[in-house]
Amino acid sequence: MRELTYAQAINEGIREEMRHNGKIVVLGEDVGKYGGVFGVTRGLYDEFGAARVRDCPLNEAAIVGCAIGLAIAGRPAIAELEFMDFTTFAMDPITNQAPKLRFFWGGQVSVPLVVRTPIAAGLGFGTQHSQSLEAWLVHVPGLKVVMPSTAYDAKGLIKTAIRDPNPVVFAESISLYSARGEIPDEEYVIPFGKADIKRKGDDVTLVALGPIMPKALQAAEELAQQGVDVEVIDPRTVAPLDIDTIVNSVKKTGRLVVAHVAHKTGGVGAEIAQQVVERAFDSLDGPPVRVAAADVPIAASQRLEQATLPDVAGMMKACLSFRQ
Amino acid sequence: MTLSAEQQIEAFRRMWLIRYFEEAAIRLYGEGRYRGSTHPYIAQEATALGVCAALQSTDVVLATYRGHGAAIAKGADPKAMMAELLGKATGMCKGKGGSMHMSQTEVGFLGCNAIVAGHIAIAGGVALAQQLDGTGAVTACFFGDGASCEGVFYETLNMATLWKLPLLLVVENNEYAISTHVSDAISVPDISMRAQGFGLPGVTVDGRDFDAVYAAATQAVARARRGDGPTLLEAKTVRWSRHSAVAAGGAGGEKADRWKLTDPIPRFRQELIQRGILAEARAAEIERDARQVIDDAAAYAIDSPYPALEELHTDIFA
Numbered sequence: 249m250r251e252l253t254y255a256q257a258i259n260e261g262i263r264e265e266m267r268h269n270g271k272i273v274v275l276g277e278d279v280g281k282y283g284g285v286f287g288v289t290r291g292l293y294d295e296f297g298a299a300r301v302r303d304c305p306l307n308e309a310a311i312v313g314c315a316i317g318l319a320i321a322g323r324p325a326i327a328e329l330e331f332m333d334f335t336t337f338a339m340d341p342i343t344n345q346a347p348k349l350r351f352f353w354g355g356q357v358s359v360p361l362v363v364r365t366p367i368a369a370g371l372g373f374g375t376q377h378s379q380s381l382e383a384w385l386v387h388v389p390g391l392k393v394v395m396p397s398t399a400y401d402a403k404g405l406i407k408t409a410i411r412d413p414n415p416v417v418f419a420e421s422i423s424l425y426s427a428r429g430e431i432p433d434e435e436y437v438i439p440f441g442k443a444d445i446k447r448k449g450d451d452v453t454l455v456a457l458g459p460i461m462p463k464a465l466q467a468a469e470e471l472a473q474q475g476v477d478v479e480v481i482d483p484r485t486v487a488p489l490d491i492d493t494i495v496n497s498v499k500k501t502g503r504l505v506v507a508h509v510a511h512k513t514g515g516v517g518a519e520i521a522q523q524v525v526e527r528a529f530d531s532l533d534g535p536p537v538r539v540a541a542a543d544v545p546i547a548a549s550q551r552l553e554q555a556t557l558p559d560v561a562g563m564m565k566a567c568l569s570f571r572q
Numbered sequence: 573m574t575l576s577a578e579q580q581i582e583a584f585r586r587m588w589l590i591r592y593f594e595e596a597a598i599r600l601y602g603e604g605r606y607r608g609s610t611h612p613y614i615a616q617e618a619t620a621l622g623v624c625a626a627l628q629s630t631d632v633v634l635a636t637y638r639g640h641g642a643a644i645a646k647g648a649d650p651k652a653m654m655a656e657l658l659g660k661a662t663g664m665c666k667g668k669g670g671s672m673h674m675s676q677t678e679v680g681f682l683g684c685n686a687i688v689a690g691h692i693a694i695a696g697g698v699a700l701a702q703q704l705d706g707t708g709a710v711t712a713c714f715f716g717d718g719a720s721c722e723g724v725f726y727e728t729l730n731m732a733t734l735w736k737l738p739l740l741l742v743v744e745n746n747e748y749a750i751s752t753h754v755s756d757a758i759s760v761p762d763i764s765m766r767a768q769g770f771g772l773p774g775v776t777v778d779g780r781d782f783d784a785v786y787a788a789a790t791q792a793v794a795r796a797r798r799g800d801g802p803t804l805l806e807a808k809t810v811r812w813s814r815h816s817a818v819a820a821g822g823a824g825g826e827k828a829d830r831w832k833l834t835d836p837i838p839r840f841r842q843e844l845i846q847r848g849i850l851a852e853a854r855a856a857e858i859e860r861d862a863r864q865v866i867d868d869a870a871a872y873a874i875d876s877p878y879p880a881l882e883e884l885h886t887d888i889f890a
Contacts, residue, residue: 273704299704305734310693310727317697320682321632323704325697340690340724351887352673353683354665358890390888413890 249432254396255288255425257403258364262289262326264435265410266296272410273318275302275311276328276364285330286366286425308337315361316346316415324360324410331377332365332419339384346415347390358413362406366420367395367459369509369541370557374548380458380510380541385417386487386519392416392440393487397461399429401484404438411437421459441488445497449479452567453497455520456480457508460558464507467563478567486516494520495527504536505566507558512540537566575625575786577849581858583625583782584844587617587837588862590641593650594812596870597640597657597671601817605874606658609819610671613641614812615780618836619744620645622785623712623805626793630707632680634695635714637672638744639684642714647679654869660876667879668887689715689722692741696728699737699802710738710796712789718749720763729770729804736801740792743804744779746811750821764806772802779807780836783843810834 252260266272274292276284280303283290293301304311308329315325329335335342346359367380385393394409394416396402402420409416446461447468456464461482468478479497483489498504504524506517521536539558547553575583594612601610613620616638624633624645635642643653648664656663657671664676675683682698685691695713702709719725720743732739743763747754760766767774773795777784785807792803813828815821844850850858 273700305727305730307724307727307731309724310696310731313690313693313724313728314697314700314731317694317699318701319697320694321698321701321705323701340687341693344687345685345690345694349683350890352665352669353675353677353887354663354668355887355890356665356675356677357682 249430251428252399252431253425254399254402254427254429255286257399257429257431258288258406258420259290259292260431261403261406262410263292263295265407266292266300269324271323272326273300273302273323274326274328275304275315277304277306277330279303279328284328286422288364289328308334309341312338312341312363313345316341316349316359319359319361320349320357326362326364326410329363329365332367332381333376333379335363335365335381342385342417343388347388351390359415360413361415362409362418363416364418364420366422367509368422369459369546370423370553372548372550372553375545378546378553380508382419382457382486383510383515386516390415391487392485393419394440394485395419395458396484397421397424397458397482399427400431401438401444401482403431404436405484407437408440412440419458423459427462438484440485441490443481443483443490443493445479445493446482447478447480449477449501451477451501452479452503452505452570453494453501454478454480454563454567455494455504455506456482457486457516460507460509463560464563467560467567470560471564471567476567489520491520491523491527495524498524498528499531502531502533503570504532505539505563506536507539507563509541509557511543512538513543515540534570537569539563539566579625580844580849583621584840584850585858585862586644587621587840588859589650589865590617590620590644591837592863592866593640593644593653596654596866598817600658600870606670608670609816610657611638611816612812613638615831615835616744616746616809617641618782618840619742619779619785619807619809620714622782623740623742623789625786626789627710627712629680630709632682632698632709632711633714634682634691634698634711635684636688636691636716636719637684637686638716639674639714643674643676643681643684646681648674648676648681650865651869651872652676654873655876658873658876659878660873661879662872662876666883666887668883689719689724691715692719692728693724696732696737696739699732699739700735702738708797710740710793712740712742714742714744716749717743717745717747717754717758717763720766721757729766729772732802733770733772736799738796739802740789740796741802741804743806745806745808748811748815748821750815750819762806764804767804772804774804774806776806776808779809780834780839782836782840
């Protein structure tokens with residue numbers, strides 16, 4: 249099998265879908281001739297032209313709003329926002345419009361929209377370029393939220409996102425863009441709401457979201473050498489959330505750790521932990537543990553950022569905290 | 573392009589439908605038949621009709637929470653609207669939308685939107701789809717003077733002009749954003765002047781004058797269909813006595829009845845009579861019939877059932 253990077257895999261997924269469906273439009277800042285600030289849309293402009301791969305002015309609210317207009321008029325739209333922090337300028341279209349139009353218009357429209365936006369945590373981009381805001385989004389009924397952690401998943405999930413007749417926020421990870429993975433020659437899709445067990449184990453369940461996955465797997469390998477067998481679960485989509493796979497794992501291990509680069513308070517980790525408590529309280533050996541960013545703004549200084557974000561040692565410590 | 577006598581009479585009829593619809597909406601709110609609020613379009617009828625008369629059935633209209641007028645002008649069904657207002661299962665949105673979220677896509681009314689200016693960029697996207705599809709259709713987007721202060725309005729002005737989108741941006745300047753008068757909110761005397769900074773035509777007309785609105789809209793539609801891009805059309809008007817059923821806002825006190833001095837409906841009626849298109853008796857009959865349509869719609873809405881609770885979980889995902 250051939251290998252592609254995570255960024256190339258997303259690119260290939262978009263390219264295949266744009267070949268299948270001539271109605272699809274890509275829009276965003278620098279997505280056209282330049283190929284995207286991180287190169288994810290490279291070559292699409294050359295293949296599909298300026299009408300379908302549209303360089304936009306710096307206006308996030310209008311980019312997503314315009315993408316919604318395209319979508320409800322029958323043209324699936326893929327909008328790119330260069331950093332997840334920039335979704336703040338587009339919060340009205342992302343939260344008030346795209347996920348609600350179908351409902352409050354009684355089903356008269358569908359909104360085939362993908363908002364692609366990357367998480368940059370851990371790369372020294374500083375306070376306004378390093379946030380992971382999925383918790384804000386999963387709070388909104390009508391939105392789907394995807395957080396792929398491998399090249400293989402990224403390709404299969406972006407294709408599903410583009411085919412979905414509903415609004416999807418596709419949260420990529422800049423730290424993973426150059427990560428390589430095996431990609432089948434033939435096309436494939438990955439359904440939403442289906443978690444992937446990245447590593448099987450019997451002692452502790454470690455649920456890890458998006459960009460933290462490589463560190464979660466590293467923590468699991470190091471713990472294996474200490475005789476602790478960690479099961480690492482990647483929900484892949486946080487809305488819809490495959491809670492069944494997580495609950496089944498916890499019923500086996502009795503221990504739950506949830507890790508994400510988003511801040512701890514009000515994070516998706518709290519939601520997953522609570523759902524497990526409601527479903528599998530009697531199976532738990534102790535309270536679920538969250539490993540997440542400290543509740544402080546993310547500093548640019550490497551020393552300070554590293555102290556803010558969750559790391560391998562933190563996940564190992566959390567997994568060991570259940571041992572007597 | 574001139575309108576036939578029949579088309580002008582239909583515009584006159586729809587003006588009365590809007591007026592009576594809004595009076596019924598206010599009355600039904602007072603009777604406690606629905607909750608929330610309603611934002612009457614009274615005194616602005618000539619603007620919606622003037623613009624929609626310049627459109628084809630395949631063109632699209634988007635409007636704000638003060639959007640009942642645009643809906644009726646584009647041909648939406650008053651019965652389904654009234655039922656929607658009352659939150660009934662027979663409403664055009666199954667009762668889920670209410671006063672501020674009406675829509676009827678089959679007549680090209682792509683709905684009301686309750687986030688001020690939130691729909692302007694969406695209208696740009698609909699216009700972009702029309703441009704890419706090459707159908708020759710255009711989009712008209714109604715919004716108020718208040719919305720013209722929101723950032724996304726300017727973002728859309730820039731992008732729509734840059735891309736030459738087939739779009740009419742119709743700003744209905746009714747002088748007040750709830751209580752704030754335009755003189756306290758807007759730095760230019762005419763909102764159409766905003767167009768100068770973006771490189772598109774900006775036109776101001778008397779929004780209570782059907783003919784003036786229609787003439788300006790016709791030019792803007794022709795320009796859009798030619799592929800020359802958007803137009804910012806400002807329709808100046810005077811707001812009805814309140815912002816909404818809930819908020820009085822400005823224009824209260826002795827100013828409350830000011831709109832009646834320039835009421836667009838008697839003015840249009842007089843025009844049609846002078847042109848020999850309409851006789852007094854026929855005008856009175858049209859008004860009576862419109863009132864009956866709305867009375868029937870209200871009775872239909874009151875008699876309609878509320879939605880089943882299962883509807884809570886439908887229409888979220890396609």
